[in-house]
Amino acid sequence: MMHSPPPDLDRVFAALSDPTRRALIERLDAEEELSVSELAAPLAMSLPAVMKHLDVLEKAGLIARQKVGRRVGCRLTAGPMEDAMGWLARYQRFWTESLDRLAAALETKG
Template sequence: MVSRLSQLDDVLAALADPTRRAIVERLLAAGELSVGDVAAPFAISGPAITRHLQVLERAGLIERRVERQWRYVRARADALMPVEGWLSHQRRHWTAALDRLEAIAAAQTPRRKKS
């Protein structure tokens, strides 16, 4: 079984490229698309799109299916869960840290007397 950190690393590495992020966003919005439809808005070669799709598939972000001569891909939204979990953990950590800092600053700030 792949560790959660390794899975997170794979997903973040795959999403580090703007073209791959755009592909995932397009698939999340549209559902399943043919590889040709995925490639249509990009000014890059077919082999380059194929390489991007391979990276996304290895990271578990998309899945493919073949129907006769057509190749279809769709996003796997559940593959984004490691990122969501990591972000949630970071949000809790930094919220708590900032709350502690705010409490320290408030305790050290002299109170003004009312006039």
């Protein structure tokens, strides 16, 4: 029986599948906000394009935005990424155990 990730994880994995969104995530910190302009500065794309990427990240729960006056600050929210890591950890254990069994089988034959 195939187990699929919960819908929230689908959003997280979809959001992280894009290299621009991963670059935005890498620049963010959970404790210090960066403005949208600061996040957009190193990217070779328009501010509206960056905003669309930020929308996807926010819908996935990976970032939080806060508007104060004219400034929109963004910060990382790590919870959804931790959930994704927990889901992936099951498969890491599977592959580790499988490779350990393979190594043991090869050692007994050699």
